[in-house]
Amino acid sequence: MEFDESRQPVTPNPWAQPNLPVYPSSSTPTPPALGEALPALGETSQPQPITPAPAPIPQAPPAQPSPTEPLLKTIPVFPIGNIALMMFVITLVSMVLAFANDWFDASHGREISVNGTGTAYSAPDVAKIDFGVRSESRNLSSSQKANATAIAKIKNDLAAFDIANEDIQTVNYNINPDYIYSGAQKPRLTGYTTYHFLRLTIRKLDMVDAILQTLGYSGATDISQISFTIDDTAEIQSEAREKAIANAKDLAQQLANLSDAKLGQVISIKEDSSNPNNPYPMADGMGGGGGPGIEQGSLSVTSNVTLTYSLK
Numbered sequence: 170m171e172f173d174e175s176r177q178p179v180t181p182n183p184w185a186q187p188n189l190p191v192y193p194s195s196s197t198p199t200p201p202a203l204g205e206a207l208p209a210l211g212e213t214s215q216p217q218p219i220t221p222a223p224a225p226i227p228q229a230p231p232a233q234p235s236p237t238e239p240l241l242k243t244i245p246v247f248p249i250g251n252i253a254l255m256m257f258v259i260t261l262v263s264m265v266l267a268f269a270n271d272w273f274d275a276s277h278g279r280e281i282s283v284n285g286t287g288t289a290y291s292a293p294d295v296a297k298i299d300f301g302v303r304s305e306s307r308n309l310s311s312s313q314k315a316n317a318t319a320i321a322k323i324k325n326d327l328a329a330f331d332i333a334n335e336d337i338q339t340v341n342y343n344i345n346p347d348y349i350y351s352g353a354q355k356p357r358l359t360g361y362t363t364y365h366f367l368r369l370t371i372r373k374l375d376m377v378d379a380i381l382q383t384l385g386y387s388g389a390t391d392i393s394q395i396s397f398t399i400d401d402t403a404e405i406q407s408e409a410r411e412k413a414i415a416n417a418k419d420l421a422q423q424l425a426n427l428s429d430a431k432l433g434q435v436i437s438i439k440e441d442s443s444n445p446n447n448p449y450p451m452a453d454g455m456g457g458g459g460g461p462g463i464e465q466g467s468l469s470v471t472s473n474v475t476l477t478y479s480l481k
Contacts, residue, residue, distance in 0.1 A: 280436060282477045283421045287412025290469050291405045293397035293445070296377050299340065300384050301366035301391040309344065309361045316363040323387040327369070330380055336370035366391070372400075377463050397465045399445050406442055409472035413440070417476040425480065433479030442472045 302323070304316035324337065344363045348356040371377055377395070384392060399405060425432045445468035 279480045280477055281421060281424060281430075281432075281480060282475060283417045283424065285413040285415070285417025285420065285474045285476065286471065287409045287414070287416055287474075288469050288471045289405045289408035289412065290467050291399060291445070293399055293465050293468050294372070294374070295398050295400045296371040296374055296395060296465070297398065298369045298371065298377075298380065298384070298395045299366060299393040300369065300389045301341070301364060301393070302388060303390045304363045305347070305360060306363075307360040312344065312361040312363040316365050319388040320365055320367075323384065323389060326383050326387040327380065330371075330373075330376050330383075332369065332371070336372070338368045338370075339365065340368045341366040366393075374465055377465075381463070395463060397468060399468060402445060402470065405445065405468075405470045406472065409442065409470045410440065410474070413472040413474040414476070417474050421476060421478050425478075431481040433481050436477040436479055437475075438477075439475040440472060441474075443470060445470050 300323075302316055302319040304312050304319060306312035306315055327337070342365050344361055346358055347360045347362055349359050350356050369380070371380060374397075381392070381395070421432060
């Protein structure tokens with residue numbers, strides 16, 4: 170049997186180099202392009218010269234903006250009329266700022282505050298008497314009834330003095346239970362006490378003594394106080410205020426002269442006045458007897474003012 174080498178399997182050689190493409194070198198002729206005539210046998214094609222790429226044309230750098238160009242673009246051009254208006258506005262603003270500066274100086278340090286006091290006197294024309302009735306009883310209704318009877322008698326007796334109904338005013342009315350406390354025992358209710366207090370306004374001061382005696386005779390158990398006042402205080406308060414202002418002005422002028430300064434305008438004024446009132450505390454249970462001899466005297470109203478001046 171003959172050995173056929175062509176039928177034997179061919180084992181690839183792992184160390185064999187693969188078929189690599191062959192690139193033309195500078196000495197290897199370039200194959201003709203598709204459709205180009207082949208050179209004649211024996212002829213050798215000459216390498217074509219390589220034309221160099223043209224050099225780039227230098228470009229001029231971009232122009233830099235002028236430093237004053239943005240400023241020139243932002244400055245508007247105004248007509249002459251607008252310029253005159255701007256000058257007027259600037260002048261007006263300057264005047265306002267100057268005034269504000271003067272005001273700031275006057276209100277922050279360049280100022281002086283003084284106090285003045287004035288007192289005015291006048292005779293009272295109204296008297297007020299606070300009186301009441303206290304009634305005790307074992308039961309509530311009896312206490313109330315006894316109190317109402319006593320108050321009615323007092324009002325009836327006061328009618329002789331021609332006192333108007335609106336000048337008799339209730340200021341307090343209450344009923345309290347009465348207890349007896351004995352050691353640790355529970356408090357024991359013994360009765361009730363009714364209190365009714367009124368305020369009597371007297372416009373004829375020469376009747377004050379007689380009215381006080383009538384209250385004692387008629388059954389008033391409590392007369393707390395009597396006070397004198399002035400019905401219309403506008404006149405006396407105005408007089409006191411004028412004196413206080415004059416006193417403050419004189420003091421401010423004196424202080425300015427001593428400090429080599431001049432008084433400016435008044436910045437602020439504060440005023441506080443008292444109301445005329447002259448209370449007399451009275452003892453409980455007038456109970457009749459001689460006249461009390463109440464002296465009405467005179468009333469005073471005091472005004473206190475504070476003036477604040479600017480200094481020049």
